[in-house]
Amino acid sequence: MDYQKLADMLFPKIKHDCQYYFDKYPKRELPEGAEVLRIAPSPTGFIHLGNLYGALADERIAHQSGGVFYLRIEDTDTKRKVPGAVEAIISCFDYFQIYFDEGAHHQPDEGNYGPYYQKQRKEIYQTFAKRLVAEGKAYPCFCSGKQLNEIRKQQKDLNEATGYYGKWASCRNLSLEEIKTLLDKKEKFVIRMKSTGSIENQSIFYDEIKGDITVRENNQDVVIIKTDGIPTYHFAHAIDDTLMQTTIVLRGEEWLGTLPVHLELFKMLGFKLPRYAHTTVLMKIDETGTKRKLSKRKDPELALDYYRQLGYHPYAVKLYLMTLLNWNFEQWHLKNPDAHLEEFKFSLDKMGQSGALFDLDKLHNISKTYLAKFSLEEMKDFLKAYVSSQKKEKYEMYFADEEYLEQILTLGMGLNLKKRRKDYIYASQILESIDLFYHHNREDEFICDNKTAKTLLTQFIETYDYTDDNSAWFDKVKIVSAENGYAAEMKEYRANPENYRGSVADVSEVIRIAVTGRKNTPDLWTIMQILGEKEAIQRINNTIKELD
RNA sequence: GGUCCGUUGGAGAAGCGGUUUAACUCACAUGCCUUUCACGCAUGCAUACACGGGUUCGAAUCCCGUACGGGCUACCA
Numbered sequence: 001m002d003y004q005k006l007a008d009m010l011f012p013k014i015k016h017d018c019q020y021y022f023d024k025y026p027k028r029e030l031p032e033g034a035e036v037l038r039i040a041p042s043p044t045g046f047i048h049l050g051n052l053y054g055a056l057a058d059e060r061i062a063h064q065s066g067g068v069f070y071l072r073i074e075d076t077d078t079k080r081k082v083p084g085a086v087e088a089i090i091s092c093f094d095y096f097q098i099y100f101d102e103g104a105h106h107q108p109d110e111g112n113y114g115p116y117y118q119k120q121r122k123e124i125y126q127t128f129a130k131r132l133v134a135e136g137k138a139y140p141c142f143c144s145g146k147q148l149n150e151i152r153k154q155q156k157d158l159n160e161a162t163g164y165y166g167k168w169a170s171c172r173n174l175s176l177e178e179i180k181t182l183l184d185k186k187e188k189f190v191i192r193m194k195s196t197g198s199i200e201n202q203s204i205f206y207d208e209i210k211g212d213i214t215v216r217e218n219n220q221d222v223v224i225i226k227t228d229g230i231p232t233y234h235f236a237h238a239i240d241d242t243l244m245q246t247t248i249v250l251r252g253e254e255w256l257g258t259l260p261v262h263l264e265l266f267k268m269l270g271f272k273l274p275r276y277a278h279t280t281v282l283m284k285i286d287e288t289g290t291k292r293k294l295s296k297r298k299d300p301e302l303a304l305d306y307y308r309q310l311g312y313h314p315y316a317v318k319l320y321l322m323t324l325l326n327w328n329f330e331q332w333h334l335k336n337p338d339a340h341l342e343e344f345k346f347s348l349d350k351m352g353q354s355g356a357l358f359d360l361d362k363l364h365n366i367s368k369t370y371l372a373k374f375s376l377e378e379m380k381d382f383l384k385a386y387v388s389s390q391k392k393e394k395y396e397m398y399f400a401d402e403e404y405l406e407q408i409l410t411l412g413m414g415l416n417l418k419k420r421r422k423d424y425i426y427a428s429q430i431l432e433s434i435d436l437f438y439h440h441n442r443e444d445e446f447i448c449d450n451k452t453a454k455t456l457l458t459q460f461i462e463t464y465d466y467t468d469d470n471s472a473w474f475d476k477v478k479i480v481s482a483e484n485g486y487a488a489e490m491k492e493y494r495a496n497p498e499n500y501r502g503s504v505a506d507v508s509e510v511i512r513i514a515v516t517g518r519k520n521t522p523d524l525w526t527i528m529q530i531l532g533e534k535e536a537i538q539r540i541n542n543t544i545k546e547l548d
Numbered sequence: 549g550g551u552c553c554g555u556u557g558g559a560g561a562a563g564c565g566g567u568u569u570a571a572c573u574c575a576c577a578u579g580c581c582u583u584u585c586a587c588g589c590a591u592g593c594a595u596a597c598a599c600g601g602g603u604u605c606g607a608a609u610c611c612c613g614u615a616c617g618g619g620c621u622a623c624c625a
Contacts, residue, residue: 040625041625042624042625044624044625074625076624076625077624077625079624080624080625141623145622145623148622148623156549159549161549161550161551161621162550162621163621188623190623192623199550199551210553210554213552213553214552215552216551216552220621223622223623225623226623227623228623230623232622232623232624232625233624233625252619253552253553253554253618253619253620254618254619254620254625255619255620255625256552256553256619256620257551257552257553257619257620257621258620258621259552278553280553280554280618281618281619323560323561323573323574324560324561327560327561327562327572328561328562330560330561330572330573330574331562331572331573334572334573352560352561353553353554354553354554354555354617354618355554355617355618355619356559356560356561357559357560358559359559359560359574359575361559361574361575362559362560362573362574362575364574365573365574365575366574368586372587412586414586414587417586417587418587418588419586419587419588420586420587421585421586421587422586422587423585423586423587474583477583478583481583490582490583503583504583505582505583505584506583506584507583508583508584509583509584511583512583512584512585518584518585519584519585520584520585520586521584521585521586522584522585522586523583523584523585524583524584
């Protein structure tokens with residue numbers, strides 16, 4: 001068979017040879033030990049925590065080694081492509097402050113190894129596919145989906161492995177004349193690699209994360225170019241990561257299964273193999289109690305955008321992911337609480353081997369601790385950024401009177417305390433917790449009956465003086481308590497609870513609910529100071545009226 | 549079905565043949581502090597090495613089975 005002739009028949013428009021591209025994309029000038037990594041999402045309109053997890057690992061390895069981190073868009077699946085998805089991906093990574101050195105994050109692409117959209121690299125792939133055909137290592141296949149299904153069915157009946165391989169690969173044997181006839185009839189075809197492997201052969205492959213793993217040779221004549229002329233993931237991976245000179249292919253472990261295909265492709269193409277690092281997948285517990293991979297369809301709450309909408313601080317999310325990524329990160333962070341995560345020495349061999357469960361509690365703990373380090377200015381900026389992007393209609397309400405907001409935040413953050421409070425987790429939760437300064441709604445119920453509550457409140461408001469300091473204010477609460485059979489001193493109450501209806505704590509609670517609507521708040525006296533004399537008194541009087 | 553990866557308290561996870569009566573973080577609980585909450589401090593809980601064999605003086609650590617979980621098995625990535 002004249003393979004060169006076949007190649008020319010199949011790819012008449014391809015002018016360049018492969019060398020053209022090697023010349024076009026020269027060797028990167030990088031310092032010793034610098035790694036080149038990429039993240040290569042497909043624009044299906046959904047990115048979740050797992051994507052950020054991988055991206056963070058990529059980014060750290062690349063940047064801490066003085067290398068390159070780039071973004072490539074794998075838009076080879078025309079059917080699943082979602083409009084606007086690329087923009088969503090880019091803006092999400094931007095929000096989480098994952099920065100690329102080159103790639104598709106800019107318009108136009110930035111970097112010398114582009115284009116970074118696979119769709120635009122069609123000709124490159126075809127050039128290499130053509131060479132494989134010319135070398136007799138790949139061939140056109142005209143089988144329809146229907147035919148392939150039939151083959152699969154037969155294989156199942158015979159209890160043989162399914163797929164297009166060996167004796168089942170009928171298009172391997174097409175003669176040049178037969179192919180020409182089919183081409184003249186404008187029959188659709190794909191290009192398949194002609195596998196020479198055997199699944200009998202096993203070998204050990206070193207994965208940067210998993211260590212030694214056994215792999216079997218591939219024996220499938222995998223499709224490398226689809227009928228639309230666009231490559232499959234496998235082929236694009238081999239070509240792109242070679243031409244773009246990726247040194248470590250870091251990807252999810254769902255790719256482990258097709259690693260044999262990639263190994264054979266690299267060999268066939270005569271390419272040097274990159275190092276591979278297969279990360280574990282993030283899991284979640286199902287309603288049924290079973291662990292499962294995060295799924296884009298079933299777990300919309302794990303979409304990255306969800307965290308942005310709720311206003312999780314991007315850095316806090318990254319801190320959490322780092323604890324999952326490298327087991328020694330957490331202890332390092334504990335020892336160096338003020339160091340930036342980029343100062344941590346990230347390494348692939350400290351990554352987990354099994355799928356980690358996503359733990360919202362832990363994320364919250366980390367967020368709280370992180371936000372508890374913020375200055376007033378930083379907190380204001382954080383909220384401002386959130387409100388102006390997610391809650392525009394509330395901007396006026398919060399930021400018309402910044403001094404008021406500052407007082408609220410100072411209290412909520414515990415800036416006046418010896419130890420800071422840790423109430424704040426994420427922006428929307430913060431707004432909710434300070435809502436009591438903007439609206440008066442009763443959310444919690446009184447522990448005593450309405451009549452008692454009314455009495456306590458009435459007596460309290462009669463003596464209330466806005467200019468009292470905290471201790472004078474509290475003394476008045478104590479007086480009201482004592483007059484109504486509540487212990488004024490906690491120690492006394494604890495010693496002899498049976499002598500009292502309750503304690504000053506209970507009386508405080510009634511006042512607290514009247515003023516804030518809630519049982520639990522930061523210091524009540526301060527809240528009343530912030531609210532202002534008029535508002536504070538009015539809230540209590542309104543509550544008294546409601547109790548009638 | 550085939551194949552690959554995994555399995556340490558509720559969650560993450562260290563330990564990879566002998567100072568292991570198995571670290572650390574989160575969660576949870578209790579106490580102290582305290583007018584509530586939050587913070588902080590202290591203590592505790594969970595009574596964790598999937599199971600069964602083997603190798604060894606000795607195994608969470610090595611080997612072999614089994615079970616369970618997950619991935620892949622597309623002209624999807």
